[in-house]
Amino acid sequence: MAPKNTVTDASTKKVMSKGAWTAEEDNKLAHCVEVHGAKRWKTVALKSGLNRCGKSCRLRWMNYLRPNIKRGNISYDEEDLIIRLHKLLGNRWSLIAGRLPGRTDNEIKNYWNSHLSKKIIDQTQKEKMPDQPSTPLATMHQKTSDAIQVEEEGGAREAWNLETGNFDVNEFFDFSAEGFYWVDKSPQLDGDSVAHRS
DNA sequence: AACTAATACAACCGCGTTCTG
DNA sequence: GCAGAACGCGGTTGTATTAGT
Missing domain, CATH: 1.10.10.60 (Homeodomain-like)
Structure with a gap:
């Protein structure tokens, strides 16, 4: 033994x-x-x-x-991005990690499981109680949901391969520059697509 | 101060995919 | 084209640390 x-x-x-x-x-x-x-x-x-x-x-x-590993203290921007990417990609941790320089899939997965999933469940519950004030996280989460819903209802569908059901993350992010941009294609926000620097 | 519960994170496991001979 | 080996990913577990009682 x-x-x-x-x-x-x-x-x-x-x-x-x-x-x-x-x-x-x-x-x-x-x-x-x-x-x-x-x-x-x-x-x-x-x-x-x-x-x-x-x-x-x-x-x-x-x-x-591995060199260039960034350890500890996930910033607000990073957290924001993780939530957005998770909303779009689901539990594709390696893909999400690929968009966060210096972060590993394991770290993001752990962070999600121990911090964010709980946080989002809490916020979702609070959202159901109309008297509760809304927090930035809840607002942002809702905004992402709305954006996806608009696409599904016939808005910007080009990111989705309707044949395969696959989602092309590159349609939503501009990775060409150093760092990357969140390309906000949701038409209800202010008409034009907006790139947010991360 | 001691015990228990909760949390955070490193590491393991199983399985699907890709590579190599 | 096939089989076995190797790789990579996501889920899960184990354990050290911290907070609460």
Whole structure:
């Protein structure tokens, strides 16, 4: 019976470590990725001398060791964007993360599950009580919902592929410049599309 | 001060997709 | 074109920390 902090790799039958990474493991992994690149994770896992599977190495690199990772304190703008993107894309965390430089899908997923989902449920409940004052979050959330509803009712439909039912996020965001813009195509707001700098 | 509950976040797991031989 | 290996994603779990009683 393997100890609790180990797991047996199915392909090699080798007993691998699991659980929290140590600083020494991080160093080894970072060095190995430098040499072999952040692609062949099985190779990285083997060459690093770490008793970890490739999958675990990849996750650690992507969520923690990768350069330019922004950690902690998700700003209001970022939160705003996460909510908007989630409204449009659903739980496509990697896609959402791809639009937030320095943020990982895991971080956004965790943030959503622990902060935002609850927040939105609370706000939705409050919205149902007419006496309660509206908050910026609720207003913004409602605005996004309205925009989507207008599209579905025959407004700007070009973002949706009606054949496949797929949504093209690029129709809603201008990623061409540094950073990106939220292209507000909702016709009820002020007529023309508006780009919001993020 | 001690205990419990809630919260935040790192890591694991399973599965679908893509790549490679 | 096919099969197996590897990768990537989303859901879930485990655990350390913080807040409340």
